[in-house]
Amino acid sequence: MNDSVPPRLTAPTPRLLDGIRGPADVKALAPAQLPLLAQEIRDEIIAVTSRNGGHVGPNLGVVELTIALHRVFTTPEDQFVFDVAHQGYVHKLLTGRSGEFFSKLRQSNGASGFLYRAESEHDSYGAGHAGTALSAALGMATARDLRGSHEHVIALCGDAAFSCGITLEALNNVVSSTQRLIVILNDNEWSIAKNVGAISTYLNRLSTSPTYNKIHHDLEAFFRSFPVGVEMNRVYHKWKRETKDFIVGSSLFEKFGLRYLGPVDGHNLEALVKNLEFAKHSEEPVLIHVLTKKGKGLNAAVNSPEKFHGASPFDPVTGHSMKPASAGTPAYQDVFGQALVRFARADAHIVGITGAMPSGTGLSHLAAELPRQFFDVGIAEEHAVLFAAGLATKGFHPVVAIYSTFLQRAYDPIIHDVALQNLPVTFCMDRAGLSPNDGPTHHGLFDLAYLRCVPNAVVMQPKDEDELVDMLHTSLQHAGPAFLRYPRGPGVGAKIKVQPATLPIGHAEVLREGSNIMIWALGTMVDDALKLAARLAKEENLSVGVVNARFVKPLDRTLLLSHAACIPLLVTMEDHVLAGGFGSAVLEALQEADCPAAVERIGWPDKFVEHGTNVEILRAAYGLSPDNIYRRVLDRWRHRHAAEVAADVSPAS
Numbered sequence: 001m002n003d004s005v006p007p008r009l010t011a012p013t014p015r016l017l018d019g020i021r022g023p024a025d026v027k028a029l030a031p032a033q034l035p036l037l038a039q040e041i042r043d044e045i046i047a048v049t050s051r052n053g054g055h056v057g058p059n060l061g062v063v064e065l066t067i068a069l070h071r072v073f074t075t076p077e078d079q080f081v082f083d084v085a086h087q088g089y090v091h092k093l094l095t096g097r098s099g100e101f102f103s104k105l106r107q108s109n110g111a112s113g114f115l116y117r118a119e120s121e122h123d124s125y126g127a128g129h130a131g132t133a134l135s136a137a138l139g140m141a142t143a144r145d146l147r148g149s150h151e152h153v154i155a156l157c158g159d160a161a162f163s164c165g166i167t168l169e170a171l172n173n174v175v176s177s178t179q180r181l182i183v184i185l186n187d188n189e190w191s192i193a194k195n196v197g198a199i200s201t202y203l204n205r206l207s208t209s210p211t212y213n214k215i216h217h218d219l220e221a222f223f224r225s226f227p228v229g230v231e232m233n234r235v236y237h238k239w240k241r242e243t244k245d246f247i248v249g250s251s252l253f254e255k256f257g258l259r260y261l262g263p264v265d266g267h268n269l270e271a272l273v274k275n276l277e278f279a280k281h282s283e284e285p286v287l288i289h290v291l292t293k294k295g296k297g298l299n300a301a302v303n304s305p306e307k308f309h310g311a312s313p314f315d316p317v318t319g320h321s322m323k324p325a326s327a328g329t330p331a332y333q334d335v336f337g338q339a340l341v342r343f344a345r346a347d348a349h350i351v352g353i354t355g356a357m358p359s360g361t362g363l364s365h366l367a368a369e370l371p372r373q374f375f376d377v378g379i380a381e382e383h384a385v386l387f388a389a390g391l392a393t394k395g396f397h398p399v400v401a402i403y404s405t406f407l408q409r410a411y412d413p414i415i416h417d418v419a420l421q422n423l424p425v426t427f428c429m430d431r432a433g434l435s436p437n438d439g440p441t442h443h444g445l446f447d448l449a450y451l452r453c454v455p456n457a458v459v460m461q462p463k464d465e466d467e468l469v470d471m472l473h474t475s476l477q478h479a480g481p482a483f484l485r486y487p488r489g490p491g492v493g494a495k496i497k498v499q500p501a502t503l504p505i506g507h508a509e510v511l512r513e514g515s516n517i518m519i520w521a522l523g524t525m526v527d528d529a530l531k532l533a534a535r536l537a538k539e540e541n542l543s544v545g546v547v548n549a550r551f552v553k554p555l556d557r558t559l560l561l562s563h564a565a566c567i568p569l570l571v572t573m574e575d576h577v578l579a580g581g582f583g584s585a586v587l588e589a590l591q592e593a594d595c596p597a598a599v600e601r602i603g604w605p606d607k608f609v610e611h612g613t614n615v616e617i618l619r620a621a622y623g624l625s626p627d628n629i630y631r632r633v634l635d636r637w638r639h640r641h642a643a644e645v646a647a648d649v650s651p652a653s
């Protein structure tokens with residue numbers, strides 16, 4: 001495969017891309033025009049992602065593959081199921097979503113960074129989490145067979161997706177479910193970081209066997225000398241399979257009952273089309289192993305695949321990040337990662353576990369400093385938690401760093417393995433709250449609800465970076481499971497103490513006294529609560545206190561009930577859905593104590609929150625801007641006050 005950056009072709013005006021209103025226009029182009037289309041698509045992706053950020057590398061790697069898919073198959077009748085769906089930009093550009101909509105990629109009212117059934121009829125399946133494509137595609141193919149229709153179903157999975165348990169579970173079921181399924185294994189050797197594990201080593205061997213590749217290459221050249229036709233393709237593939245079996249044995253995929261084609265150069269349109277055509281007419285499930293280069297066409301992305309997997313805005317020429325330096329304030333993930341190194345250096349029983357996200361979680365600090373205490377298990381969240389449980393039974397204290405949204409996948413081992421056995425495992429859930437540009441698949445808005453009901457769980461959220469370190473320190477001394485949630489991005493700039501404090505579990509912190517209203521705030525909302533209290537005091541002359549709740553479980557009931565007994569209005573604030581969250585915990589505690597306190601709960605409504613330009617815009621759209629919250633609290637206070645006055649003057653009182 002030629003990995004070098006293709007020479008820039010000067011695009012005439014108008015661009016071919018501007019004439020693509022749907023897949024039919026892709027089919028109408030002459031084969032000789034396709035390299036120019038590919039170049040224009042790359043230019044467009046680089047232009048838009050350099051402004052908005054996004055999944056640069058994965059998309060630049062699948063330009064030819066996606067064009068080939070649209071040349072051979074016809075959406076929306078045929079069904080493409082993209083794993084994670086972060087590599088769907090090219091598909092969007094070829095299915096009528098170029099222009100202004102695409103230029104607002106990942107922004108409010110613009111294209112989503114993933115695929116959504118609601119966004120286009122060409123998106124047959126939505127995603128954002130890894131490993132779902134093969135199972136879903138198998139379901140769709142089976143539905144087709146049951147209905148007796150004839151569409152093609154194509155699952156496009158990355159090599160890292162093949163390390164997900166669910167992909168392997170689906171693979172195990174392919175032949176017992178359908179005889180017609182096309183699986184494309186898009187092998188670029190990278191997950192977000194370098195791919196890990198035995199499957200990745202296996203794929204690497206499969207694609208680099210020199211003997212096989214030499215014969216494969218010679219055979220391909222021989223067959224190219226004949227006119228292309230499905231029959232000739234069939235003969236060619238039969239020869240190829242037999243040759244390969246002779247040299248390297250049958251592939252893992254063949255053992256699962258799929259016909260294996262490849263490896264195919266994923267940037268060679270002709271080869272891609274030929275293999276897809278063959279698969280289209282196959283009467284057995286087929287897996288095409290396609291080799292692609294992540295970031296192809298942008299030097300910086302080819303050279304730094306991890307950084308450009310999902311990049312923040314960058315200079316399109318140099319690739320340098322254009323992210324505004326947030327006054328040197330480190331991100332929560334780095335504060336966590338560096339603190340963990342300090343603690344793990346002092347205690348070799350502390351180990352860190354990530355599911356393919358060393359940088360995003362901040363565990364890359366541990367990987368660099370104490371590699372023996374670091375484990376990247378691949379995209380395998382269930383395994384990560386079970387692995388931690390095993391380590392914990394043998395005297396280790398694992399710190400499992402998984403984003404709030406991805407930890408959803410490991411719910412059963414959290415309950416059945418860690419909590420039930422009360423094992424000392426610390427869970428660090430980054431991206432709690434919104435991931436605004438990514439949207440509903442990535443917002444971390446459900447963790448309190450799914451953890452609060454689990455016996456033995458301690459659940460907490462720090463108000464700032466320093467408290468995050470205290471909480472990590474506290475949880476490492478705790479003999480059972482502890483869950484810490486914290487948001488994406490930089491903290492508030494709090495100075496981190498030299499000696500971390502051990503926090504008393506289940507105790508809140510009063511930050512400001514008040515007698516009219518008491519705001520119980522969690523995590524990031526503490527800062528908002530302090531501002532709200534100051535404004536209510538200044539503009540309405542109210543006495544408003546603020547509590548930093550720290551713990552959602554166990555909740556500081558003693559303090560809460562003492563406030564409920566003498567303060568007319570309690571307000572709860574959380575960056576989480578209201579259903580089952582922190583405010584719900586407060587209501588339950590009050591109800592259990594038979595305490596009829598007035599409580600105004602501020603949090604996210606019972607809806608999936610879409611993607612948007614930033615947190616502020618999304619908060620405003622859902623009634624959670626500081627002004628909205630101010631008005632809601634004030635209205636509730638006035639209502640409450642009016643009711644009290646009425647009760648005081650009524651003859652019965």
Ligand SMILES: Cc1ncc(C[n+]2csc(CCOP(=O)(O)OP(=O)(O)O)c2C)c(N)n1
Nearest residue numbers: 058128129130158159160161190191192356
């Ligand atoms: C359950 C889950 N865990 C982690 C992630 C984060 N994530 C997004 S893409 C990705 C790597 C995907 O690699 P691969 O499947 O090889 O596709 P590529 O990006 O290389 O095209 C990871 C780990 C996720 N989306 N879902």
